Each structure stands twice: as C-alpha cells, then as structure tokens.
Amino acid sequence: MCTLYVVTHPEATRRVEKVVGGWHDSQLTPAGVRAAVSIAQALRSQVPDGAEVEMFSSDLQRTLRMAEEVAELFGVKPVLDHRLREKSYGEAEGKPQECLDRRFVPPPAVGERMEHDEDVEDAETQAACAQRIYEAMESPCGHQIIGTHGGSLTCVVASWVRMPIESAGYASFRAQSGSITTLREEDVFHNRQVVSLGDTCHLDSVKAG
Structure with missing residues (x-):
C-alpha cells in the first residue's frame, strides 16, 4: 500500500510580518518551530x-x-526539491x-485560468x-512524507487523484x-484516496502553550 503524508509548513515570519511569500525565503517563527516538533511526533505515531x-x-x-525536524525523528535525510515550492x-x-x-x-470564472495574467511582474503562472x-x-511511492506549502497543496492533491492539469485551475484543497x-493508494484496485485533508489535531498542544 502506498501512503503519502503531505505536510504544510507551520507559521513563518512572512505571515507575522504580513509580506508576500512565494519564493521569499522566510523562516519559521518560534511557534512554527514548536509546531514542527509536534508535526514530527504526529507523523511518527501514524507511520507503522x-x-x-x-x-x-x-x-x-x-x-x-x-523537514529537518521530521527527518531526524525517522532517521532519514530529506530530499530537497525546488518543484515543491x-x-x-x-x-x-x-x-x-x-x-x-x-x-x-x-482569474475569470470561466475561460483560461491556468495561464491567467495576475498583473504581477515576473510572477509564475498557475500553469x-x-x-x-x-x-x-511522479516519484515511486511507499511511505512518503512531503513537506510543502499551503499554496501548493491543491496541486499536490490534484496530481495524486490524477486530475487533468488543465482542470486544476478550478480545484481548491x-x-x-x-x-x-x-493520501493513500490501495493494493488491489489501485484506487487513490484522500484519507484526511488538513488535519491539525496535533497542533492543539502548541496552541495551548
């Protein structure tokens, strides 16, 4: 059985500073670092x-x-992939x-959404x-943990369920x-499931602190 655990990074300084993220290389806040520890522990309890x-x-x-916090708990080294930005x-x-x-x-309600010009110079298109x-x-599966961004999650899930890329402009996860x-693919029919979306129960202790 193939299982993916897709994690969106916790609170970063760009959110507190109210600046645009994208590829702007902000850091985790102290609260974000504490959340990263909780994320690692939650994943360790879920992975067999x-x-x-x-x-x-x-x-x-x-x-x-x-990713470093998670990888340390699993005894692995994170593979960095700029495509997950x-x-x-x-x-x-x-x-x-x-x-x-x-x-x-x-973007318009109908028509071309993926190549839409947002009127921001040098911005990347959704396509x-x-x-x-x-x-x-497209990498081979097994038990994978994928660290990414909230803005990327829609495309990660859309690609997992084999949604045509031209339709992803209408999706929002x-x-x-x-x-x-x-996310999980079962062994017999190879159906792909979204088992849970955006679970944050592991962050309750961080909020309480």
Whole structure:
C-alpha cells in the first residue's frame, strides 16, 4: 500500500510580518518551530513501525526547517526539491501583502485560468506552478512524507487523484499551516484516496502553550 503524508509548513515570519511569500525565503517563527516538533511526533505515531520512509521537501527555509525536524525523528535525510515550492509572485515577493492585494487580478470564472495574467511582474503562472508540482509527484511511492506549502497543496492533491492539469485551475484543497493531509493508494484496485485533508489535531498542544 502506498501512503503519502503531505505536510504544510507551520507559521513563518512572512505571515507575522504580513509580506508576500512565494519564493521569499522566510523562516519559521518560534511557534512554527514548536509546531514542527509536534508535526514530527504526529507523523511518527501514524507511520507503522519498521516502514521504510522517504522524506521530500521544498527547499525554502520555512519548509526545510520543518523537514529537518521530521527527518531526524525517522532517521532519514530529506530530499530537497525546488518543484515543491509554492507559486512565485515575482517582484511582489517580500513586499507588503496589502500591495499585492490591491493590484492582484483574479482569474475569470470561466475561460483560461491556468495561464491567467495576475498583473504581477515576473510572477509564475498557475500553469507553470502546477506543471512542476505534478512532475515532482511522479516519484515511486511507499511511505512518503512531503513537506510543502499551503499554496501548493491543491496541486499536490490534484496530481495524486490524477486530475487533468488543465482542470486544476478550478480545484481548491485548503488547509491551515502545519496541517497533515494523508493520501493513500490501495493494493488491489489501485484506487487513490484522500484519507484526511488538513488535519491539525496535533497542533492543539502548541496552541495551548
């Protein structure tokens, strides 16, 4: 049986500073680091003892820091993959979020959505972002832990269920920071399941602290 645990990185400084993320290389906040420890412990309790685990992660620092915490508990080394980054927002990255919000042009309700121009210079199209994430998800399976971003989760799940990439522009799989999404392919019919989406129960102790 093939099982993927897709983790969105916990709280990062860009969220607190209210700046645009994308490829802007922000760090985890102290709360984010505590959440990363809880994520690692939650995954360790879910993955069967003795299972061979692979860890893949976006190479941006806010995700890598979390991946290192998880990988240490499993005794593996994270494989960094830039294709698991979230969408690039070009010249807007690292600038106040409100500036992007004012100029951002949302995609049309119908028509071309994946190649839509959001009016942000050097920003990545949704099509380009989806293409690289779909490619990253083509690796052989087993027990995999994938560290990525909230903005990338939709394409990760869409690629898992074999949604045509041109249809991914209409999909939205949302989850909070620090969440765990479990995906599974069963052995007989090879059907692919979304077992859970955006679970954050493991973060209760972090919030309480």
